[in-house]
Amino acid sequence: MTALQATGLTHRHRRRGPAALDSVEFSLPQGSICALVGRNGAGKSTLLELAAGVDRPSAGSLTVLGGPVGATRSRVGYLAQDQPLDPRWRISDVLRIGAQLNPGRWDAACAAGIVEQGNLSTRTRLGALSRGQHTRVALALVLGKRPDLVLLDEPMADLDPLARHELTGTLLGHATEHGATVLLSSHHTGELADVCDHLLLLDGGRLRLSGSIDDLLEAHLNATGPGGIDELAPHTLVTHQRSGRGTAALLRPGGPLPRTWHGTAPTLDELILAYLGSPDAPALHLSPAADPGPRESQPTP
Numbered sequence: 001m002t003a004l005q006a007t008g009l010t011h012r013h014r015r016r017g018p019a020a021l022d023s024v025e026f027s028l029p030q031g032s033i034c035a036l037v038g039r040n041g042a043g044k045s046t047l048l049e050l051a052a053g054v055d056r057p058s059a060g061s062l063t064v065l066g067g068p069v070g071a072t073r074s075r076v077g078y079l080a081q082d083q084p085l086d087p088r089w090r091i092s093d094v095l096r097i098g099a100q101l102n103p104g105r106w107d108a109a110c111a112a113g114i115v116e117q118g119n120l121s122t123r124t125r126l127g128a129l130s131r132g133q134h135t136r137v138a139l140a141l142v143l144g145k146r147p148d149l150v151l152l153d154e155p156m157a158d159l160d161p162l163a164r165h166e167l168t169g170t171l172l173g174h175a176t177e178h179g180a181t182v183l184l185s186s187h188h189t190g191e192l193a194d195v196c197d198h199l200l201l202l203d204g205g206r207l208r209l210s211g212s213i214d215d216l217l218e219a220h221l222n223a224t225g226p227g228g229i230d231e232l233a234p235h236t237l238v239t240h241q242r243s244g245r246g247t248a249a250l251l252r253p254g255g256p257l258p259r260t261w262h263g264t265a266p267t268l269d270e271l272i273l274a275y276l277g278s279p280d281a282p283a284l285h286l287s288p289a290a291d292p293g294p295r296e297s298q299p300t301p
């Protein structure tokens with residue numbers, strides 16, 4: 001089943017303003033853990049807000065857990081970038097409200113466990129917490145709901161490395177145990193390969209890369225060789241650099257490399273940086289396995 005399906009998804013925050021999302025199309029299989037990446041202002045938060053039902057798309061459609069956004073909201077957990085929790089509340093108030101708002105779904109032990117892991121007393125007021133501790137409590141509220149779809153807007157930004165490690169483990173444990181789908185935005189691209197199996201890369205409101213990370217990496221090569229890029233004509237160049245010894249390129253192979261060239265598999269970090277640094281490289285959308293196969297599209301000027 002598809003957890004999230006966007007068709008022609010377009011959103012303007014102001015009626016005549018620029019499109020924060022422009023004709024975005026993707027489908028995210030249930031159970032996937034998807035990284036949502038892009039530069040500042042790329043449209044990541046906007047996409048998460050639409051999926052969470054905070055805002056409605058200006059055009060196109062978004063299907064969540066097989067239904068319209070409003071109909072499935074009780075099964076969706078959303079952690080916004082600015083978590084709007086009252087600083088006067090104690091942690092115990094948050095856990096109580098979580099239980100009240102989610103009758104029949106609330107996992108008190110899971111929520112309490114996330115709080116305890118951070119050595120936090122439930123009597124502490126939210127206003128007395130550091131940003132990272134505040135994020136931990138907000139995550140307890142989101143995961144305690146046992147959501148089928150977890151939407152996280154830069155959840156790890158304020159966390160120390162150990163807390164990041166612990167909460168990533170908790171998140172993956174939740175996803176595995178409940179077959180939940182996770183969509184998380186992040187600027188920590190180096191850490192995503194260990195956590196995620198799918199990727200959505202947004203740039204200026206347009207989707208530039210989508211698909212399973214394994215398939216996307218397999219579709220690219222780091223190529224180095226003594227000649228210039230004129231020797232790489234059958235391949236789709238994403239980025240290239242001339243150095244003293246020749247040329248280094250990240251490309252989509254369109255056949256074997258020239259004999260004097262050497263190819264290695266890129267890392268996810270290299271792939272993301274290459275696309276972010278090359279706004280004119282053509283987009284690549286690799287559909288989930290059940291669909292007919294790769295669709296390539298040229299960016300619209």
Ligand SMILES: Nc1ncnc2c1ncn2[C@@H]1O[C@H](COP(=O)(O)OP(=O)(O)OP(=O)(O)O)[C@@H](O)[C@H]1O
Pocket residue numbers: 013014020038039040041042043044045046047
């Ligand atoms: N409430 C709003 N009113 C008007 N424009 C907005 C609003 N929220 C976002 N935008 C604009 O929409 C575009 C996408 O913003 P969005 O917050 O979705 O980007 P982002 O990828 O999450 O960025 P960041 O990495 O900085 O969090 C930006 O140009 C931003 O200025």
